[in-house]
Structures are given as structure tokens and as C-alpha cells.
Amino acid sequence: MIRFLTIMSSRWTRLVLVMLVVLSLQTTLFTELRPFGVAAQLVLLFVVVSGSINGVAIGALTGLIAGLMYDFILPTPVGLTSLTLGLAGATAGLLLYFFDQPTWWMRLVTVVIVSVLGEIYYPLAQTVVGLDGWLQLRMIKVAIVVAIFNAILSPLALLICRWTLAERKLSV
Amino acid sequence: MAVAQSTRRRAIILLVLTSIILVTLDLQNSSATSGLRNIFGAIFRPVESTTRVITRPISNAWYGIFNYNDVLDENDRLREKVAQQQGATVAAAASVRLAQELLALNGLPTLAGINAVTAQVIGESPTNFSQTIEINQGSESGIRVGMPVLNAAGLVGKVTKVYGDRSVVMLITDPDFALSIKVVNSPRQTTTTTIAKSNAAVPSPVVPVEPDATQDSEISTTTTTTTTTTIAGFTPSVTTLPATPAGVSSITVPLASDLAIRETGVIEGRGPSRQPTVRFISNAVRFGDIQVGVPIVTAGGSRSLAPPDILVGTVSRVVERLGSAGPVLEIEPVADLTNLSFLRVLLYQPITEKVTP
Incomplete structure (x- = not known):
């Protein structure tokens, strides 16, 4: 029983539950609202912010788990988003590798840069597995719009990520 | 701390390997990944439906703020278009019926003989690197992978994944x-004036028929003006204006070269910001120059996933290539892919795909 409660109260269980909500927002609200014809990427934002707070390993794990869940609702091959978001999370985690106590603007710059990179990783991965045709100039516009959106929403994402990935001791 | 790091490292390696294996399996169309998608879908759909209901007012407000003026303009444009189309619809319906009767008489397949399922669009792709939509009909309605999807204007796409x-x-x-298509090229615009003598050898295509013809009749002159109007996609109409003498009628047979010529190719998508292209068009002289505006229809055939003669789009640009390589055509799809609501899935499977009991 205690083991079950430990699993249920772990941050990874919380991550899966929060990701279900984030994914549902991604597939409903943020798919319909397309400023400049581009869909904002909430899942990528969540992964990048978690990487910038918790470092490379947690960022990569969050990206791999969130990406795997995202993969199950996308028509592209399962596992592709998992790998690209895992890479994006790890890239964002490099911030803590270089700066022990990053300031708010460092985090913001990280979110913007890694959001751009994350949107480039994906079509690159598609090309690697043979899904050609997505490496176009439009990619730059997509990456810029996604980065701007992620920068705007990053304060809110920061709060949610902190709550979700906080380690708590189970007291029985 | 070291134990936690080691556990995390192992978890990362495990997840990366799992992802690579899943990518490989999915690219091989494994049923295992479809099963996983179905299981996840069963958990995720209720959450998604609830979120859709909750966020509906936000998206409505967004559309109200940013799209209101566009919608008003579009309404005005559409009203004008409806008025223009009302007259043409009656004539078009009659032409379609005639064409279907002719096809049926000749034992050729028509779209009218293919069952269809009407479906509503319930979602778009949430990513920026996939051009897909989701519809609310699945295998329970008889839909299978590969079936063509249309709206009122023409071809929209094809079914790639089917759930219940x-x-x-x-x-x-x-x-x-990618799909095989036909380019229906129009013949070049020609205006021919023929002056024929009734007792002389009459050049094709004008054959004068005199009701009271006599061998030793007086020499008379018939002036015939043949005007070929070029309307994309239609066999040109031929107008014959008989001149003096009165009572001489003419039967005009259009030249074979004046009929619409069809050439096959393959249409390929290029993402949302670029128009699809048609490649593998032959560079044959017989086919002539492809004109902007000529229609593109599905080719059909035993291996094609779509039946013949579904309208796909019109040629918007012709890119000539050097040597014997045929031109590449840019296509303007007839269906407005940014604003899809109700669609029709043709329950069509080519003979090669049909499972025999």
C-alpha cells in the first residue's frame, strides 16, 4: 500500500497527469488559435522550462515522457517526438550546467533559444526517418512564432513545472 | 544522490531505446503501435472532450476579436458568388447527369455508383509539421486506410489512419x-475559315449535305467559319455559320486534335505554404503546351487509391525543364483546405486492395 502511495505521489505520476491536461489544451485550444498560421507548442514549452529549472537529466526525462504521450496522438511515427523533445529538454538543461544560479532573463533567453531549436529538431528528425519535405523556409517563421509564444507563456509554465516536478516526501 | 543520478541515467537510456524501437516498428506499420495509440486514445479522449468544452468560450472570443471583419467580408463575397452560381448550377447538373448517363451506357465507372460516408472535421494536427485532420467516422462506418476524401469542391486528401x-x-x-492524376489539357485556340465549292472535294471537317444535290448543279460557294472557344477542361464547342446559298446544311465533325488531351502524372504535396506539384508529365509534342487553368483530375486505375475523374485542382503555374524531362506543374487545389467542415469519404477500394472472402 505504501509502495503504491509512493508511486502515486511521485513527481513522475504528477508529470503524466499534468501532461494529459497540457496535451488536451494543445489539441483543442492551441490547435484552433493559430496566430500567423502557426500553432503554439505548449508541450515543448513545458519540456524546455522543466529542463531550465531541473537540469539536463530531468529535462531529458520530462521530454522523453511528454514526447511519448504526444506521439500517441500524432500521425507521425511513434517515438519521434519523444526523441526530439528529450533532446530539447536536455538542451535547456545545459543552462544549469553553465550557470548555477541563472537569473530570470537567462531563463527567458534559454526558453526562446531552445524553443527555436526544438522546432528545428522535429523536421530534422522527420527527414532522418524518411519523411521529407518539411525542411523549408516556413520553418523559420514557425520557430520564431513558437519562441515568442513560449516566451510570453513561460512565467506561467515555470510555476506549473515547479509544482509538478517538486520532490515531496510521503508522510504516512 | 549518486543512486538517483544512476537511476535517471538508466531511465533515459531505456526511454531512448524504447522510442527508437517504436519509431522502427511504426515505420513498418506494426499493429503494436496502433494498439498503443488506441489504448492511449481511450484514456485521453475524455480529458480532451472536457477541455474542448471548457476552452470553447476562449476560442470563440479569439475568433470574435481577430476574425470578425474577415467573416463579414467573406459573407459578402459568398453572397455574390451564390448569386452567380445559381444559374450555372442548373446547367452544370444537367451536364453532369448527361455525362453519367454516357459513362453508364459505355460501362465506365462513375462516382455516382460509389457509396460514400459523410463526416465532420473534429480536429486538426496540433503540430506545425503535419498536414492532417481528424474526422468523426471510422472503421464502424466502413472506412478503410487509403480511401479518398472529398468536399463539395473536390479532392481533399486520403485516409491514413482508421480507428473505431x-x-x-x-x-x-x-x-x-502522392496520387496519380490526369491533366486534361485543352487544345490550342484556332479559328478556321473554309471556302468550299459544293461539287469539289470538301476538306474535313466540314461536310456539306445538299438535300437536292445534282451532279450538274451550278457552282455555289459556302463560307464556313469554325470558332473554337477555349474553356479549361471542356471539349470546345464548334459553331458553324453556313453562308449562301440558303438550304445547304453542314455537318461539322471536330478534328481529333481539337478534343481534350489527357496525360497522367503524380501529384505531390509540399506543405501548407507551397502549392502541390504534378511531376512525371510526359514531354510529348502531341500533348502540346499546358495552359494555366486546365483541370487536374484523379487518374483511377486498378492500383490507384482513388476512382477516376475526381477534380483535384487547376494548374496555376507551369515550370518547364530542360531536356526530355516533362514540365512540373504547380496546382491550385479546388478545395479550400484551410476551412474544412463536412467531408465525404468515398468507400472505394481498388480491385487490387479488395479482400476476397
Whole structure:
């Protein structure tokens, strides 16, 4: 029983539950609202912010788990988003590798840069597995719009990520 | 601390390997990944439906703020278009019926003989690197992978994934989309004036028929003006104006070269910001120059996933290539892919795909 409660109260269980909500927002609200014809990427934002707070390993794990869940609702091959978001999370985690106590603007710059990179990783991965045709100039516009959106929403994402990935001791 | 780091490292390696294996399996169309998608879908759909209901007012407010003026303009444009189309619809319906009767008489397949399922679009792709939509009909309605999807204007895409009560449709703009098509090229515009003598050898295509013809009749002159009007996609009409003498009628047979010529190729999507292209068009002289505006229809055939003669789009640009390589055509799809609501899935499977009991 205690083991079950430990699993249920772990941050990874919380991550899966929060990701279900984030994914549902991604597939409903943020798919319909397309400023400049581009869909904002909430899942990528969540992964990048978690990487910038918790470092490379947690960022990569969050990206791999969130990406795997995202993969199950996308028509592209399962596992592709998992790998690209895992890479994006790890890239964002490099911030803590270089700066022990990053300031708010460092985090913001990280979110913007890694959001751009994350949107480039994906079509690159598609090309690697043979899904050609997505490496176009439009990619730059997509990456810029996604980065701007992620920068705007990053304060809110920061709060949610902190709550979700906080380690708590189970007291029985 | 070291134990936690080691556990994390192992978890990362495990997840990366799992992802690589899943990518490999999915690219091989394994049923295991479809099963996983179905299981996840069963958990995720209720959450998604609830979120859709909650966020509906936000999206409505967004559309109200940013799209209100566009919608008003579009309404005005559409009213004008409806007025223009009302007259043409009656004539078009009659032409379609005639064409279907002719096809049926000759034992050729028509779209009218193919069952269809009407479906509503319930979602778009949440990513920026996939051109797909989701519809609310699936295998329970008889839909199978590969079936063509249309709206009132023409071809929209094809079904790529089927679940019990929903399906995923790949749009014709997706870079993975490919389908064999026909280009219906119009003949060149010609205006011919023929002056023929009734007792002389009459050049084709004008054959004068005199009701009271006599061998030793007086020499008379017939002036015939043949005007070929060029309307994309239609066999040109031929107008014959008989001149003096009165009572001489003419039967005009259009030249074979004046009929619409069809050439096959493959249409391929290129993403949302670029128009699809048609490649592998032959560079044959017989086919002539392809004109902007000529229609593109599906080719059909035993291996094609779509039946013949579904309208796909019109040629918007012809890119000539050097040597014997045929031109590349840029296509303007007739269906407005940015504003899809109700669609029709043709329950069509080519003979080669049909499973025999």
C-alpha cells in the first residue's frame, strides 16, 4: 500500500497527469488559435522550462515522457517526438550546467533559444526517418512564432513545472 | 544522490531505446503501435472532450476579436458568388447527369455508383509539421486506410489512419501525399475559315449535305467559319455559320486534335505554404503546351487509391525543364483546405486492395 502511495505521489505520476491536461489544451485550444498560421507548442514549452529549472537529466526525462504521450496522438511515427523533445529538454538543461544560479532573463533567453531549436529538431528528425519535405523556409517563421509564444507563456509554465516536478516526501 | 543520478541515467537510456524501437516498428506499420495509440486514445479522449468544452468560450472570443471583419467580408463575397452560381448550377447538373448517363451506357465507372460516408472535421494536427485532420467516422462506418476524401469542391486528401469511430485524413498538401492524376489539357485556340465549292472535294471537317444535290448543279460557294472557344477542361464547342446559298446544311465533325488531351502524372504535396506539384508529365509534342487553368483530375486505375475523374485542382503555374524531362506543374487545389467542415469519404477500394472472402 505504501509502495503504491509512493508511486502515486511521485513527481513522475504528477508529470503524466499534468501532461494529459497540457496535451488536451494543445489539441483543442492551441490547435484552433493559430496566430500567423502557426500553432503554439505548449508541450515543448513545458519540456524546455522543466529542463531550465531541473537540469539536463530531468529535462531529458520530462521530454522523453511528454514526447511519448504526444506521439500517441500524432500521425507521425511513434517515438519521434519523444526523441526530439528529450533532446530539447536536455538542451535547456545545459543552462544549469553553465550557470548555477541563472537569473530570470537567462531563463527567458534559454526558453526562446531552445524553443527555436526544438522546432528545428522535429523536421530534422522527420527527414532522418524518411519523411521529407518539411525542411523549408516556413520553418523559420514557425520557430520564431513558437519562441515568442513560449516566451510570453513561460512565467506561467515555470510555476506549473515547479509544482509538478517538486520532490515531496510521503508522510504516512 | 549518486543512486538517483544512476537511476535517471538508466531511465533515459531505456526511454531512448524504447522510442527508437517504436519509431522502427511504426515505420513498418506494426499493429503494436496502433494498439498503443488506441489504448492511449481511450484514456485521453475524455480529458480532451472536457477541455474542448471548457476552452470553447476562449476560442470563440479569439475568433470574435481577430476574425470578425474577415467573416463579414467573406459573407459578402459568398453572397455574390451564390448569386452567380445559381444559374450555372442548373446547367452544370444537367451536364453532369448527361455525362453519367454516357459513362453508364459505355460501362465506365462513375462516382455516382460509389457509396460514400459523410463526416465532420473534429480536429486538426496540433503540430506545425503535419498536414492532417481528424474526422468523426471510422472503421464502424466502413472506412478503410487509403480511401479518398472529398468536399463539395473536390479532392481533399486520403485516409491514413482508421480507428473505431474516427479517422485521420492526410491532406493533399502534406509532403507525404502522392496520387496519380490526369491533366486534361485543352487544345490550342484556332479559328478556321473554309471556302468550299459544293461539287469539289470538301476538306474535313466540314461536310456539306445538299438535300437536292445534282451532279450538274451550278457552282455555289459556302463560307464556313469554325470558332473554337477555349474553356479549361471542356471539349470546345464548334459553331458553324453556313453562308449562301440558303438550304445547304453542314455537318461539322471536330478534328481529333481539337478534343481534350489527357496525360497522367503524380501529384505531390509540399506543405501548407507551397502549392502541390504534378511531376512525371510526359514531354510529348502531341500533348502540346499546358495552359494555366486546365483541370487536374484523379487518374483511377486498378492500383490507384482513388476512382477516376475526381477534380483535384487547376494548374496555376507551369515550370518547364530542360531536356526530355516533362514540365512540373504547380496546382491550385479546388478545395479550400484551410476551412474544412463536412467531408465525404468515398468507400472505394481498388480491385487490387479488395479482400476476397
